[in-house]
Amino acid sequence: MSAEAVHGEAPSEATAYSLPARVAHWTVAVLIVAVFLIGLAMMRVPEGSLQDQLFDWHRSIGATVWTLAAARLLWRLWHAPPPFPPGVPAWMRAAARASHGLLYVLMLGLPILGWIGSSAYGAPVHIYHLFDLPPLVRPSRPLSNIVFWFHIWGAYALAGLVVLHVGAALYHLLLRRDGVFQRMTGDKWA
Numbered sequence: 001m002s003a004e005a006v007h008g009e010a011p012s013e014a015t016a017y018s019l020p021a022r023v024a025h026w027t028v029a030v031l032i033v034a035v036f037l038i039g040l041a042m043m044r045v046p047e048g049s050l051q052d053q054l055f056d057w058h059r060s061i062g063a064t065v066w067t068l069a070a071a072r073l074l075w076r077l078w079h080a081p082p083p084f085p086p087g088v089p090a091w092m093r094a095a096a097r098a099s100h101g102l103l104y105v106l107m108l109g110l111p112i113l114g115w116i117g118s119s120a121y122g123a124p125v126h127i128y129h130l131f132d133l134p135p136l137v138r139p140s141r142p143l144s145n146i147v148f149w150f151h152i153w154g155a156y157a158l159a160g161l162v163v164l165h166v167g168a169a170l171y172h173l174l175l176r177r178d179g180v181f182q183r184m185t186g187d188k189w190a
Contacts, residue, residue: 015082015179016186024072025184028065028107029162035061036159059114060128066111073104085179096168099161106158113151120144 017025035058042054084093118125119135121144126132137143172180 016183018079024068028068031061031065056126059125062111062114063127065107069107082183103161106154110154113147117144117147117151
């Protein structure tokens with residue numbers, strides 16, 4: 001562990017993610033929790049207007065997650081992430097890169113699966129009642145069932161990765177105190 005980590009000095013701005021990356025990260029984090037909870041709720045309420053509203057919110061927020069995740073990924077192509085603080089073992093760096101890769105695959109893939117599944121179901125994809133996305137495939141309930149099966153299990157995988165991500169962040173914040181967490185907050189820490 002570095003002397004900086006031992007003494008609890010804050011990372012400099014150069015060792016933190018850029019402000020746009022941090023805002024996108026925390027916004028997407030909140031939206032993923034919301035879309036997951038809405039997804040659970042919409043499958044448990046009786047059919048009717050409430051369920052229809054929940055589906056519309058789920059689809060709209062899912063499209064927003066896709067848009068922000070895609071924008072953040074594009075941003076990252078031109079703005080390298082800050083380096084890991086000294087003392088972070090190579091295996092942790094590799095695990096972080098792998099888990100971030102899987103998070104992006106799921107953040108970008110799940111909304112597309114939802115859009116395909118909705119199209120195959122024959123349901124319109126309203127985006128905040130401002131516009132509709134065009135159907136991607138012709139209606140087919142068997143296809144819809146298959147796609148939604150992958151969408152649902154992918155959502156549980158994403159939830160598991162989010163829990164792992166939060167756990168790793170808290171581990172770095174509370175136990176290692178190595179500045180990894182602060183790369184995404186830019187805050188000073190003790």
